[in-house]
Amino acid sequence: MTTDTLEPTVTLNTVWPKIRRRAWLTVLVPCTVLLYLAYTWFAFDITGLLAKARPDRAAILATDSVAYKVQVEKNFRSDTFEVAIEGERTATYDNTDLPDWIDLSGDNAVVDLGEGYEIEIDGKTALFTIPNFGVIRGTATETGVETKLPEGPVPDWVKVDPRKLEVRPTIDRRLQITKTKIEVHNYFAGWENFWFPFRSPLYGMSFSELYALALNADRIDPDYSNLWFVVEEFLSNPDWQHGAVLTALFETIMMAVLGTLTAALFGLPLAFLAARNFTPSLVLRFGTRRLFDFLRGIDMLIWSLIFIRAFGLGPLTGALAIAFTDTGSLGKLFSEALENIDNRQVEGVRATGANQLQRYRFGVIPQILPVFVSQVLYYLESNTRSATVIGALGAGGIGLLLVETMKTSRDWENTSYIIILTIVVVILMDQMSSWLRRKLIEGR
Amino acid sequence: MAVAALEQEILSLRKHRQLYSLIGLLLVVAVLVSGYSKANSMNSGGFLQGLSKFFDYPGEIVAEAIDAGPAFFGQILHFLPAMMETLNIALVATLLGGAGAVVLAMASTRNVDSWGPLIPVVRRIMDVMRAFPELIIALFLIFVLGSSPVPAMIAVAFHTAGALGKLFSEVNDNIDRKPIEGLSACGANWLQRIRFAVLPQVAPNYLSYFLLRLEINVRASAILGFVGAGGIGQELRRTIGWGKGAGDETAAIFVLLFITIMIIDQLSSWLRGRLVGSSRAH
Numbered sequence: 095m096t097t098d099t100l101e102p103t104v105t106l107n108t109v110w111p112k113i114r115r116r117a118w119l120t121v122l123v124p125c126t127v128l129l130y131l132a133y134t135w136f137a138f139d140i141t142g143l144l145a146k147a148r149p150d151r152a153a154i155l156a157t158d159s160v161a162y163k164v165q166v167e168k169n170f171r172s173d174t175f176e177v178a179i180e181g182e183r184t185a186t187y188d189n190t191d192l193p194d195w196i197d198l199s200g201d202n203a204v205v206d207l208g209e210g211y212e213i214e215i216d217g218k219t220a221l222f223t224i225p226n227f228g229v230i231r232g233t234a235t236e237t238g239v240e241t242k243l244p245e246g247p248v249p250d251w252v253k254v255d256p257r258k259l260e261v262r263p264t265i266d267r268r269l270q271i272t273k274t275k276i277e278v279h280n281y282f283a284g285w286e287n288f289w290f291p292f293r294s295p296l297y298g299m300s301f302s303e304l305y306a307l308a309l310n311a312d313r314i315d316p317d318y319s320n321l322w323f324v325v326e327e328f329l330s331n332p333d334w335q336h337g338a339v340l341t342a343l344f345e346t347i348m349m350a351v352l353g354t355l356t357a358a359l360f361g362l363p364l365a366f367l368a369a370r371n372f373t374p375s376l377v378l379r380f381g382t383r384r385l386f387d388f389l390r391g392i393d394m395l396i397w398s399l400i401f402i403r404a405f406g407l408g409p410l411t412g413a414l415a416i417a418f419t420d421t422g423s424l425g426k427l428f429s430e431a432l433e434n435i436d437n438r439q440v441e442g443v444r445a446t447g448a449n450q451l452q453r454y455r456f457g458v459i460p461q462i463l464p465v466f467v468s469q470v471l472y473y474l475e476s477n478t479r480s481a482t483v484i485g486a487l488g489a490g491g492i493g494l495l496l497v498e499t500m501k502t503s504r505d506w507e508n509t510s511y512i513i514i515l516t517i518v519v520v521i522l523m524d525q526m527s528s529w530l531r532r533k534l535i536e537g538r
Numbered sequence: 539m540a541v542a543a544l545e546q547e548i549l550s551l552r553k554h555r556q557l558y559s560l561i562g563l564l565l566v567v568a569v570l571v572s573g574y575s576k577a578n579s580m581n582s583g584g585f586l587q588g589l590s591k592f593f594d595y596p597g598e599i600v601a602e603a604i605d606a607g608p609a610f611f612g613q614i615l616h617f618l619p620a621m622m623e624t625l626n627i628a629l630v631a632t633l634l635g636g637a638g639a640v641v642l643a644m645a646s647t648r649n650v651d652s653w654g655p656l657i658p659v660v661r662r663i664m665d666v667m668r669a670f671p672e673l674i675i676a677l678f679l680i681f682v683l684g685s686s687p688v689p690a691m692i693a694v695a696f697h698t699a700g701a702l703g704k705l706f707s708e709v710n711d712n713i714d715r716k717p718i719e720g721l722s723a724c725g726a727n728w729l730q731r732i733r734f735a736v737l738p739q740v741a742p743n744y745l746s747y748f749l750l751r752l753e754i755n756v757r758a759s760a761i762l763g764f765v766g767a768g769g770i771g772q773e774l775r776r777t778i779g780w781g782k783g784a785g786d787e788t789a790a791i792f793v794l795l796f797i798t799i800m801i802i803d804q805l806s807s808w809l810r811g812r813l814v815g816s817s818r819a820h
Binding site for chain 1: 760774795
């Protein structure tokens with residue numbers, strides 16, 4: 095250790111340029127960032143985007159995902175009167191057993207929408223009584239719709255058209271008349287038919303009833319035990335497809351777990367080949383490092399597209415795509431950890447007469463084990479998120495299911511159900527991996 | 539006697555440990571074996587049939603790229619604007635997310651005198667932000683805003699704010715408190731202490747994490763393009779959708795993506811090495 099007796103003298107001339115440079119930086123850096131953001135404002139055409147945005151879609155999604163409608167439909171063409179949940183054929187009420195807010199008498203009906211809102215259907219005419227407004231009268235004719243509104247300006251929730259009348263005074267009450275039918279929508283909070291399908295014998299049962307039923311010896315279906323019947327009815331619910339959703343979630347988790355474990359298993363031995371202190375051969379080291387770069391550089395996107403072509407849809411495809419990319423990433427991280435180990439421990443083990451394998455096992459592995467475990471767990475949790483994206487590219491799992499439900503854009507409650515499940519799974523994986531990390535590395 | 543007992547104890551401890559390691563190892567092997575056989579049966583195409591086809595697709599597009607000859611390089615240039623768009627998405631998202639992360643980190647670390655009751659709240663918020671898969675936010679925003687780079691940008695920025703916020707607050711935990719105390723002795727308020735005592739200490743580490751995140755976000759934005767968020771991903775989806783005949787364009791996109799990711803990787807690891815010293819760069 096040498097001591098410098100000549101302290102470097104600090105003069106104004108050495109300090110000023112530094113201060114000036116720093117001052118310039120504090121001005122220039124924020125200015126550049128702002129300029130760049132301004133440029134991207136135009137590059138992304140945000141003004142045009144805001145003009146084209148459809149906030150009404152967000153509102154539909156929000157209402158539809160927390161509410162469902164019961165549809166009352168009078169069809170003149172087939173001369174039928176139908177009350178159905180979400181207008182689904184599979185969830186149509188029997189006309190002798192209607193909900194009590196509908197009063198059916200012959201061909202005519204009175205629908206009580208609550209809070210003073212009431213619709214009276216009389217032949218081809220519907221009378222919509224709206225509190226503090228008046229009565230809207232719409233009649234279906236051979237050519238279109240005749241509308242009679244109370245005096246005064248037309249509010250914006252009434253859409254009058256010669257061919258169609260639409261009245262929606264509140265977001266949860268709606269009347270539509272065309273020349274062929276009168277439709278009334280009454281919205282209710284919640285998810286319809288979530289547990290069991292409408293036609294199921296279990297529809298509308300409470301948990302305690304189900305519990306009692308499951309333990310009951312009298313079988314509903316002679317082929318299955320009651321417990322199995324309940325589970326089966328739940329999983330095969332046609333509206334919600336719990337079975338399919340759970341399978342898809344399982345596939346996604348499988349992709350993440352298998353992919354990460356495989357990457358770790360292949361990354362570790364390869365990392366030894368890429369570490370300076372373990373592989374003296376320059377060619378081998380260089381080759382392995384470039385292999386890591388190649389695997390990482392190709393990226394999960396391209397790997398999954400290639401694997402989808404070769405192996406088709408499914409968890410195997412996703413697992414392999416994750417495994418290939420992360421062998422590169424984990425291999426690089428492990429080789430850096432290997433290069434930073436303390437050589438004295440290895441020498442200590444060597445001094446006891448250990449052979450090569452024993453030196454690795456007792457001198458090296460214990461040193462990199464914390465890095466190994468913590469990185470693998472980090473990757474596991476981030477891969478759970480990646481697996482949903484890979485799924486959306488076409489590998490299957492919850493990602494694909496989500497994209498498909500969104501594309502049909504009909505039942506938004508299904509979309510929110512999938513979104514909620516996905517987030518729950520990701521958070522659970524996150525919690526589990528940090529718990530494991532704490533347990534394994536910091537010790538209990 | 540005592541020594542013998544101690545030895546006995548150590549031996550039994552070691553046996554336990556070996557047992558646990560063995561169980562752990564067996565568990566991993568079991569998960570792998572059963573997982574792969576299950577995955578193989580759930581996949582629409584099997585592993586063995588697929589293996590023979592594995593090189594078909596890459597081979598096909600490489601052949602088409604070779605057929606295209608020198609025009610292939612023109613195609614790479616042709617897709618450069620789309621790649622720039624993807625890079626813009628990633629950079630803007632990282633900038634906005636990073637700015638959000640600094641705020642979140644400053645509000646959630648005891649070491650920099652954040653307001654106490656806020657700390658656990660902000661930490662939970664960051665956990666939730668991190669857990670939200672980008673795909674979900676992007677798909678939702680694409681539905682509302684239409685197909686454009688902005689949904690991807692917002693989705694990536696949201697996730698980035700949570701992820702970087704956590705890393706930044708870990709950096710904050712390890713700083714030296716002396717400058718903060720010195721400044722408060724001069725009567726500096728909280729913002730002044732953050733500006734003159736905290737930021738100079740954490741800036742190199744923040745920048746390093748920022749660059750690491752940028753690297754990750756470039757990949758993420760490329761992938762999100764594939765579900766309709768613009769940029770190179772969307773082009774890729776188009777050329778792949780065309781099937782046979784567009785193989786050279788697909789190959790051009792693959793090459794462009796690969797080169798860009800490599801350049802950004804190398805650049806950011808070099809810069810990070812300079813910022814915090816190579817040993818702490820990862």
